[in-house]
Amino acid sequence: MTINPTSIDAMLSERYKPDEPGAAVIVCQEGAIVFRKGYGLANLELNVPIEPHMVFRIGSVTKQFTAVAILLLYEEGKLDLQEPLERFLPDYPTRGKTITVEHLLTHSSGIRSYTDMPEWMPLMRKDLKVEELIALFKDQPMDFEPGERWQYNNSGYILLGAILEKVSGITVQRRFSPVEVDVKTDKPLPAERQAIELEASALERYAGKYELAPGVVFTILFREGKGFAQMTGQPEIEIFAEKPGWFFAKVVDAQIEIKEDDLGAVSGLVIHQGGNDLPAKKVG
Numbered sequence: 036m037t038i039n040p041t042s043i044d045a046m047l048s049e050r051y052k053p054d055e056p057g058a059a060v061i062v063c064q065e066g067a068i069v070f071r072k073g074y075g076l077a078n079l080e081l082n083v084p085i086e087p088h089m090v091f092r093i094g095s096v097t098k099q100f101t102a103v104a105i106l107l108l109y110e111e112g113k114l115d116l117q118e119p120l121e122r123f124l125p126d127y128p129t130r131g132k133t134i135t136v137e138h139l140l141t142h143s144s145g146i147r148s149y150t151d152m153p154e155w156m157p158l159m160r161k162d163l164k165v166e167e168l169i170a171l172f173k174d175q176p177m178d179f180e181p182g183e184r185w186q187y188n189n190s191g192y193i194l195l196g197a198i199l200e201k202v203s204g205i206t207v208q209r210r211f212s213p214v215e216v217d218v219k220t221d222k223p224l225p226a227e228r229q230a231i232e233l234e235a236s237a238l239e240r241y242a243g244k245y246e247l248a249p250g251v252v253f254t255i256l257f258r259e260g261k262g263f264a265q266m267t268g269q270p271e272i273e274i275f276a277e278k279p280g281w282f283f284a285k286v287v288d289a290q291i292e293i294k295e296d297d298l299g300a301v302s303g304l305v306i307h308q309g310g311n312d313l314p315a316k317k318v319g
Contacts, residue, residue, distance in 0.1 A: 051075040139191035147175035230275035245315035
C-alpha cells in the first residue's frame with residue numbers, strides 16, 4: 036500500500052483550521068516515518084501553533100501501558116492476577132474484601148474512582164505522588180462488591196502502578212525500554228529535570244508581572260519557599276528552579292528563562308514551550 040502524504044495533508048488541513056485547536060500527526064509505514072506535521076493551535080490565547088514534536092497530556096491512554104506492564108510481570112512469574120491487593124500494598128484498607136489484581140485491571144474492584152470525588156477537582160492540576168493519590172481515595176466507601184460488576188475506574192490503575200513499582204522496582208515509564216521508544220518515535224526521551232533550592236533573596240528578584248501581549252500578563256510569585264506562575268485567565272501552577280534564572284513546570288512541558296539587562300536587573304523573561312519562545316517584558 037502506497038501512502039500519499041499530499042492526500043493526508045489535504046485531509047487534515049481541512050479538518051484542523053489554523054486558528055482552532057488542532058493535533059500533531061505522525062504516519063509510519065514498515066517502521067519508517069512517512070509523514071509528520073502539526074495542525075492548528077496549541078494555545079489559543081497566545082496564538083501558538085502546534086508543532087509535530089510537541090508533548091501532549093494523553094490521559095487514560097497510559098492505562099494500556101500499565102496493563103501490559105502488569106501482564107509482563109505475570110508472564111515473568113512475578114505476580115498472579117488472582118493475588119489480593121494487600122499482598123503488594125499491605126497498608127491498603129480492603130475492609131475484609133478480596134480485591135485482586137484482575138479486579139483492578141478489569142475495572143471491577145468496586146473501589147471509589149478518585150476522579151468521581153469532588154475533592155479531586157481542585158487537585159487535578161497538581162503534581163501528586165502515587166502515595167498522595169492513593170491517600171485521597173483509600174478511605175472512601177466501596178461502590179460495590181469486588182467482581183460484582185464493571186465500572187470505569189481510575190483509582191484501580193493508580194494502584195496497579197503502585198504494584199508495578201513494588202514488584203519490579205521501576206515505574207511504568209521505565210518498564211518500557213527508552214531505546215525501544217527512541218526507535219519507534221525517531222526521537223530520544225528527554226532527561227528528567229531536577230529541581231534545586233535557591234536563596235529567598237534570589238527568588239524575590241524574579242517575582243513580578245511580565246507582559247506577553249496587551250492584556251496578557253504572566254505573574255511569578257513565591258510563597259513559603261515555593262514558586263508559582265499564572266497567566267491571565269489561567270489557573271496558577273507550581274514552578275521549580277532548575278538553575279539560577281531558569282524555572283520549569285511539571286504539569287505542562289514549559290520552561291521559564293529570566294532575562295537581565297546590562298546592569299543585572301531583571302528585565303523580562305522567555306517562556307519556552309512546545310518549540311516556541313514567548314518573550315515577555317517585566318512591567319511590575
